[in-house]
Amino acid sequence: MSDVAGVGSELRLTRVAHVDAAKPLRHALAAFMEALEIGRELREDIIIAVGEALANAVEHAYDPEHPGSVELYARTSGHDTLLVDVYDRGRFVRRDEATPGRGLGLRIVRAIARTVSIDVNGGTHVRMEFSADRDGGGDQSLAM
Amino acid sequence: MSDVAGVGSELRLTRVAHVDAAKPLRHALAAFMEALEIGRELREDIIIAVGEALANAVEHAYDPEHPGSVELYARTSGHDTLLVDVYDRGRFVRRDEATPGRGLGLRIVRAIARTVSIDVNGGTHVRMEFSADRDGGGDQSLAM
Amino acid sequence: MSEQSSYRVISLRGELDISRKAEIGAALQIAGPGPAVLVDLSDVQYADSTIIAEMLRFREDARRCGRRLAVLIGDPRFRRVLQYAGLESAFALFEDRGAALTYLSAAETT
Amino acid sequence: MSEQSSYRVISLRGELDISRKAEIGAALQIAGPGPAVLVDLSDVQYADSTIIAEMLRFREDARRCGRRLAVLIGDPRFRRVLQYAGLESAFALFEDRGAALTYLSAAETT
Ligand SMILES: Nc1ncnc2c1ncn2[C@@H]1O[C@H](COP(=O)(O)OP(=O)(O)O)[C@@H](O)[C@H]1O
Ligand SMILES: Nc1ncnc2c1ncn2[C@@H]1O[C@H](COP(=O)(O)OP(=O)(O)O)[C@@H](O)[C@H]1O
Numbered sequence: 001m002s003d004v005a006g007v008g009s010e011l012r013l014t015r016v017a018h019v020d021a022a023k024p025l026r027h028a029l030a031a032f033m034e035a036l037e038i039g040r041e042l043r044e045d046i047i048i049a050v051g052e053a054l055a056n057a058v059e060h061a062y063d064p065e066h067p068g069s070v071e072l073y074a075r076t077s078g079h080d081t082l083l084v085d086v087y088d089r090g091r092f093v094r095r096d097e098a099t100p101g102r103g104l105g106l107r108i109v110r111a112i113a114r115t116v117s118i119d120v121n122g123g124t125h126v127r128m129e130f131s132a133d134r135d136g137g138g139d140q141s142l143a144m
Numbered sequence: 145m146s147d148v149a150g151v152g153s154e155l156r157l158t159r160v161a162h163v164d165a166a167k168p169l170r171h172a173l174a175a176f177m178e179a180l181e182i183g184r185e186l187r188e189d190i191i192i193a194v195g196e197a198l199a200n201a202v203e204h205a206y207d208p209e210h211p212g213s214v215e216l217y218a219r220t221s222g223h224d225t226l227l228v229d230v231y232d233r234g235r236f237v238r239r240d241e242a243t244p245g246r247g248l249g250l251r252i253v254r255a256i257a258r259t260v261s262i263d264v265n266g267g268t269h270v271r272m273e274f275s276a277d278r279d280g281g282g283d284q285s286l287a288m
Numbered sequence: 289m290s291e292q293s294s295y296r297v298i299s300l301r302g303e304l305d306i307s308r309k310a311e312i313g314a315a316l317q318i319a320g321p322g323p324a325v326l327v328d329l330s331d332v333q334y335a336d337s338t339i340i341a342e343m344l345r346f347r348e349d350a351r352r353c354g355r356r357l358a359v360l361i362g363d364p365r366f367r368r369v370l371q372y373a374g375l376e377s378a379f380a381l382f383e384d385r386g387a388a389l390t391y392l393s394a395a396e397t398t
Numbered sequence: 399m400s401e402q403s404s405y406r407v408i409s410l411r412g413e414l415d416i417s418r419k420a421e422i423g424a425a426l427q428i429a430g431p432g433p434a435v436l437v438d439l440s441d442v443q444y445a446d447s448t449i450i451a452e453m454l455r456f457r458e459d460a461r462r463c464g465r466r467l468a469v470l471i472g473d474p475r476f477r478r479v480l481q482y483a484g485l486e487s488a489f490a491l492f493e494d495r496g497a498a499l500t501y502l503s504a505a506e507t508t
Pocket of ligand 1: 052056057058060061062088090091092093094095102103104105106107124447448
């Protein structure tokens with residue numbers, strides 16, 4: 001990210017946790033990262049990881065008849081880190097990890113993020129820290 | 145906007161005020177508003193207005209050889225208002241309003257925004273308040 | 289009125305913002321008398337006031353050269369931004385290429 | 399090896415996320431024995447793990463029916479997401495349609 005683009009940039013969005021909420025949240029995060037000049041492949045990978053956390057919130061957290069909220073909070077930290085939180089206020093569903101085709105989501109998140117922490121008190125709160133060096137050259141620094 | 149989508153959603157982005165910074169900032173704001181379920185025509189008009197304020201910051205605020213920062217800050221206020229600030233830390237250039245083809249930008253902003261205020265101390269700070277009712281039906285409210 | 293009449297087309301595409309001012313200023317040039325001009329904005333999604341100012345300048349250049357000007361638009365935003373600027377009647381705007389060409393060729397008979 | 403051999407194509411497009419799980423589950427159905435299957439994802443920009451799980455289930459269905467399966471991709475993200483999931487070898491992936499079809503028709507002779 002450019003020197004100035006790191007300073008205090010953030011995105012915070014709350015939606016009802018319907019299955020169709022994940023896509024516009026991904027798109028908002030993608031455009032936010034593009035404005036931060038995070039490189040394309042890095043942006044794509046971050047979207048893959050955050051998309052898994054969003055999918056979990058809209059799939060697992062609530063009774064589909066009574067969905068609560070899903071919240072996305074992304075912000076820069078220093079010049080090469082993007083922190084992204086995905087929260088819901090539902091109930092974390094403990095499941096047998098051995099179910100085939102299950103458990104892929106968090107595995108993908110862990111493969112992409114530098115660190116992942118999951119807090120399941122009063123909902124599920126996934127915090128992901130990504131390396132997010134900026135794209136290209138070095139002539140974007142602020143003259144001030 | 146949906147009931148929940150209004151709660152504390154915000155977008156904050158800082159870039160070096162190069163002329164090519166305006167476009168990704170517009171795109172990030174557009175995707176943010178789409179995630180807030182603001183209707184398409186309203187989004188387009190807000191982008192037109194904010195685009196003018198961004199264009200002014202990248203065109204007028206700084207010596208092009210030594211650009212400073214341009215900052216975009218958008219957030220929901222209540223359930224039907226979007227507040228957008230565009231700041232720079234440059235110098236407001238007073239100009240003869242009668243110059244042909246000049247003065248269009250702020251006229252466009254005033255035609256679209258519900259209220260506009262401009263503070264020119266220590267840079268130019270344009271604050272725009274937009275009506276931003278949400279798109280479509282009423283079944284998005286949170287069951288809580 | 290001749291359906292065969294010649295005209296010049298200047299096409300601009302994409303998002304016409306301040307970063308493209310020089311390119312657009314260079315595209316919107318008129319050398320002297322000649323055929324009518326169609327500015328084709330049918331693939332334009334966004335135009336800021338910098339570009340409208342260039343269009344106004346070009347309109348004066350065309351008028352001075354006695355060349356009729358039509359603007360083809362594909363997106364209602366261009367019409368709206370002109371309205372917001374108080375310029376709704378500044379250009380002959382067309383959503384339909386045929387209508388724009390009829391307007392331009394009709395000009396030659398007047 | 400026959401270049402003329404028939405195969406079934408299932409095309410999916412766009413962003414394959416959780417909101418499309420039912421639709422994608424319905425598209426990825428196999429009734430019994432029959433020709434090889436090409437899942438065409440060449441116009442897919444995004445696929446989440448819900449969809450990968452459907453694809454794994456479909457792979458088992460195809461295997462059970464003795465039908466070879468190839469997956470045509472257009473975007474490197476699909477390969478990456480499989481890698482991240484530890485499934486880089488789960489599917490026969492092809493960027494090139496011809497290569498995918500060769501693979502499918504070769505299957506019939508084995
Ligand atoms: N936000 C959440 N709310 C409730 N349960 C969750 C949430 N995220 C994950 N889980 C639980 O953790 C399990 C593993 O999640 P994940 O690895 O993403 O795989 P998958 O979603 O494919 O099952 C889920 O099956 C679910 O039981
Ligand atoms: N961010 C800014 N920094 C410096 N001067 C500004 C800024 N915004 C506006 N101005 C001044 O106000 C004038 C009017 O702005 P505007 O109505 O947008 O029209 P235009 O940009 O076409 O001149 C500008 O010409 C410029 O002198």
